[in-house]
Every structure is written in C-alpha cells, then in structure tokens.
Amino acid sequence: MLSESKQALLATQYFAKQEFNLDLRVGIVPVSVVNQSNYQVKVAKLKISETYSQGIFTGGGLTYATQLIKDPTTGEIYNLQIQNMSEAANFSGLRCPWQDILSPHEEVVSLLVMSTVSDWQEEKEVYKIVLEEIYEIFGAIENVHPVIPENIKLCFPNESIYKMAKIKEPNSSNLKKMLRFIRLKLKTFYSAFLGLIKVNTLAEEAHKLELVENTDYKKFDDMLRMIISGDRQQRERLVKFLEKQYQKGKLVYGTHVSDRLLMTCLVPVNSGGRHVHFVDGADGGYALAAKDMKARINKM
Incomplete structure (x- = not known):
C-alpha cells in the first residue's frame, strides 16, 4: 500500500507540472515519527x-x-522526489463539469479555525462555541450552505473543458486530448439539452439535491474548515467574534472572501451511487485563508 501511495503522489506531482506547470510538494511522514513528538492521528467517520x-x-x-x-x-x-515515472496518474471518476457557483447571498467566506488551547476538553468547547456562533450569525444549515441547486450550471468554455480533457487523459498525446475534449464538449451540450427539456438522468449528472447534500462545505482535520454563504455584515460580525477569541489565546483563524465558489466532483468507478463534491472559495479560497491564519500565528 505504501508503494502504491508513493507512486500515486509522484504521478500526480509529475502530471501537475507537465500539464499545468504547477509545482506540488508531496511527502510521507510515518505515524511513529508523529507519535514520538507527542502528537496523535485520531480518525473518526462522520456520515453526511x-x-x-x-x-x-x-x-x-x-x-x-x-x-x-x-x-x-x-x-x-x-x-x-520524482525518479522514473513508469505509470500515469489515475484520475478515474474525477469530474469538473460545473461553472463557478455564485453565492446564494452576497459573499462566500472561506474560513479556517484552529484551537490553540492544550486541554482536550477545552479544545472541544472552543469548536463548539465557534460552531454555535456561526449558526447564530448566519442562521440554519440551509442558510450557511454555499451551494443551492438553482446556482449549479454546466461549464461550457473551451478552456475549462480542455482542462478536464487533460485530467482525463494524463500523459497522453495531443490528439487523444483533443478527441477527449470533443467528447466532453458534446456530452456537456447533451446534458444541457436534457436539462432544458426537463429530462434528468443520473447516468449523466447526479441529481442536484443529492449533489448539494454530498458537498464537503464543512470538514475537520486538526482544524475547522468551512465555506460559508452570507453577507458582509454577517462576515464582519463573525470576524469580530473570532478576533476576541484570538486575543484571549483560544484560537487562530483565517478568512478569505469571494462572491462565488469552485466545485470538483469525485464519482468513483463502480461506486454504487457514491459521490462527493469538493468546494473551495474562488480567487484563492482556503489557500489565502491559510495565509491569513499564518500571519496571526506569527504574531503570537
């Protein structure tokens, strides 16, 4: 399993550089090294x-x-480090057919919150208070959720579809990529036509309501990560609350604001209906929120 994981990471790094000129940092750290430094990797499963x-x-x-x-x-x-690349990256099931999705309200906020207290019980209380404040400010879950069915539109620009073609055909010839591009373009128009005549087929696109339900707008990996829909006044109120908690030494946070978000879908082959939809704020999203958080960490 370790060997296959290394190959997958390196193949992805190579593909990103060759096709998109992106430099990705990839690495593997043994859990034993983490444990020796008094950290743990605890895993739980949350049914969404x-x-x-x-x-x-x-x-x-x-x-x-x-x-x-x-x-x-x-x-x-x-x-x-990249050595001999014997296998291409496998992105089977990865789909990016959607346009940038506009916020249902005024803004999309990419939010990172990390507790800085050492006691586990106190840490849980910090996250509990933060989540309670978010829902107090922004309202119920359906108000916080940044994706609504009405705002999900298929992507038509040639540049975006050609990027999908490159992902589907990594390390292939330009001819194969162009043929893939044509197939994707035709498939997109066909799906749009079905939508216009009110015909929905799960074989082509997941039902939009189920798509919204399976969106990872909220997750936790040593910190709370959320993509939130709201207006400027709500965001300012949230930042004011988080800043107070930061000044008390309870947490650090980072935010980034846009008017829309990006969505990428994973529909595994032979998935039996399983699918997940990854979202991030446009124009920087979590990456710039992390930069904002790092600036606060450096001031501590």
Missing part, C-alpha cells in the same frame, strides 16, 4: 448522507506532519 461518509482527523498529527514536510530543515527527509 446515505452515500457519503467523511473522515474526521484530530490529535494534531496531520498538522505536525505537514509542518515537517514544509520545513526546509526536515523537508528533505520526508519529501518525495
């Missing part, structure tokens, strides 16, 4: 819907492993 269960990670182990990979003094030990 009948077809989607989400992994929850606590204990600080993932955060510590990420630091080891990014730190120049330890990165050489844990970073993976």
Whole structure:
C-alpha cells in the first residue's frame, strides 16, 4: 500500500507540472515519527448522507506532519522526489463539469479555525462555541450552505473543458486530448439539452439535491474548515467574534472572501451511487485563508 501511495503522489506531482506547470510538494511522514513528538492521528467517520461518509482527523498529527514536510530543515527527509515515472496518474471518476457557483447571498467566506488551547476538553468547547456562533450569525444549515441547486450550471468554455480533457487523459498525446475534449464538449451540450427539456438522468449528472447534500462545505482535520454563504455584515460580525477569541489565546483563524465558489466532483468507478463534491472559495479560497491564519500565528 505504501508503494502504491508513493507512486500515486509522484504521478500526480509529475502530471501537475507537465500539464499545468504547477509545482506540488508531496511527502510521507510515518505515524511513529508523529507519535514520538507527542502528537496523535485520531480518525473518526462522520456520515453526511446515505452515500457519503467523511473522515474526521484530530490529535494534531496531520498538522505536525505537514509542518515537517514544509520545513526546509526536515523537508528533505520526508519529501518525495520524482525518479522514473513508469505509470500515469489515475484520475478515474474525477469530474469538473460545473461553472463557478455564485453565492446564494452576497459573499462566500472561506474560513479556517484552529484551537490553540492544550486541554482536550477545552479544545472541544472552543469548536463548539465557534460552531454555535456561526449558526447564530448566519442562521440554519440551509442558510450557511454555499451551494443551492438553482446556482449549479454546466461549464461550457473551451478552456475549462480542455482542462478536464487533460485530467482525463494524463500523459497522453495531443490528439487523444483533443478527441477527449470533443467528447466532453458534446456530452456537456447533451446534458444541457436534457436539462432544458426537463429530462434528468443520473447516468449523466447526479441529481442536484443529492449533489448539494454530498458537498464537503464543512470538514475537520486538526482544524475547522468551512465555506460559508452570507453577507458582509454577517462576515464582519463573525470576524469580530473570532478576533476576541484570538486575543484571549483560544484560537487562530483565517478568512478569505469571494462572491462565488469552485466545485470538483469525485464519482468513483463502480461506486454504487457514491459521490462527493469538493468546494473551495474562488480567487484563492482556503489557500489565502491559510495565509491569513499564518500571519496571526506569527504574531503570537
């Protein structure tokens, strides 16, 4: 399993560089190394819907492993280096057919919150208070959720569809990519036509209500990550609350604001109906929220 994981990571890194000129940092840290530094990797399973269960990670182990990979003094030990690429990356089931999705309200907020207290019980209380405040400010779950069926539209621009073609045919010839592009373009128009005449087929697109239900707009991996829909006044009220908690030494946080979000879908082959839809704020999203959080960490 470790060998296959290394190959998958390196193949993805190679593909990102060759096709999109993106430099990805990939690495593997043994859990034993994490445990020796008094961190843990605790895993729980949260059922989101009948077809989607989400992994929850606590204990600080993932955060510590990420630091080891990014730190120049330890990165050489844990970073993976491309050698002989014998296999192409496999992105079977990965689909990106949607346009940028507009916020149902005024804004989309990419939010990161990480507790800074050492006691486990107090840490749970910090996250509980944060979530309660979010729902107090933004309202019920259906108001917080950044995706609504009415705003989900198929993607038509050639540039976006050609990117999908490259993902579907990694390391293939330009001819194969172009043929894939044509097939995807025709498939998109066909799906749009079915939508216009009110014909829905799950073989082509997941039902939009189920798609919304299986969206990972809220998750936890050593910190709370959320994509929230709201207006400027609500966001300012949330930031004011988080800043008070930050000044008390309870947590650090980062935010980024946009008017829309991005969605990528994973529909595994022979999935039996399972699918998950990953969302992030547009124009930087979680990445810029993390930068905002790091600036606060550096001030502590």
